[in-house]
Structure formats: structure tokens, C-alpha cells
Amino acid sequence: MPRLMQSTLTEHANSQARDRPCASCHMPLAEGAKHHGFGQVRRATWLRRKLDVHVELTGWQSLSVRLEPVNPAHGFPTGDLFRRLEIGAELVAPSGASLARDVRHLGREFALGPGGARQQTADNRIFNHAVELELDVSCGDEPGNHLRWWVTLQRVAFHDPREPSRSEIESEVVIHRGELCDTQKERQR
Secondary structure, eight states: OOOOSBOHHHHHHTSTTTTSOTHHHHSOEETTEEOTTOGGGGOHHHHHHHEEEEEEEOSSSOEEEEEEESSOSSOBSOSBTTEEEEEEEEEEOTTSOEEEEEEEEEEEEEEEOGGGOEEEEEEOOBOSSOEEEEESOOOOSSTTOEEEEEEEEEEEEEOOTTOGGGOEEEEEEEEEEEEEOOHHHHHHO
């Protein structure tokens, strides 16, 4: 059976929030009127309230990222096949040079099927429960290194599921980001 290119309404109908209209979240009253543009879905402050993120070092070799939806009414990101989350971290030397990097993507993936129709091949988005990822990057042994991490919502014009780094990004919104470093290890040196 072919998969819908847009599955947000189906996801909402199957969620615990099915009795709450979409407009209750997506069309809040502003300046005495409801706005039909759904513009807040592209605002970092609104998105940040919909996704809790907890990041911590889990030893010398990895970074744990826990993503938890807040009052989900559909998958995060939405069921639009052109949206995905990018979760990444990069080890940066005091000079600013990138020493290591690991990036993961959460979204729907499609491939061309018979007759050129798109068929969904994977869906690893966040639904009603937290998702935990381990990124293969850490602060390293050298003092002064720091670890930058981020969670961004991307709108993807072209997506290559075999090589996500080749995807063409139309726009992105940084939802969460921060920096960590292993100050305890630096103090011990």
C-alpha cells in the first residue's frame, strides 16, 4: 500500500490529542485574531516548547542526546516528507578546527518505487515517547577542546537517504544548541 506524502492528519487522528483541534496549537490567538499561516511552526521559541532535549557526556567516547516531545499530537517533526530533525555534535579545538563530528537525522525516508511513485522506506521520528541517541564524539584528551551540539529542524528540498549529508537544505531552524567541555578532566591534568 502506498504511503501518504503528508501523514500529519492521520497521526493526529491516532494520537491521544485527537479530540483537540489542530488550531488549538497551531493557530493561537494573537492580537485578537487567529492567524492562518501556521507561522509559529518555523519559530525556534515555539518549537523549543514542543521538544525537550537533555544532553550529557556518557564517558570519554560518546554524547547522549535525549529528545522528548511535549504534549505530542503527531510525530516530531510533522509528517511532511520534506522535514527532518538534524541532531549533531562536533569536537572543536581551541584553534577552531573541527576534530570530530557525528550527525544523525530523524524523519521519514522515501525511495522511488514502481512507476516512479515514492514509497516510504523508514520513519524514525519522535512520537509519544522519548528517543535517545548516542553520538560518537566526546571532549577528547586535550585541554581546551569543546563540544558543540545542536538540534535543528530542516526543510529538505532533496534528500539522499544513503548519504544524508548530500541532501539539499532549503531552510533550517535551530531548536536547541549548546556547548560542553570536559572541565573535570582538564582540572586533573
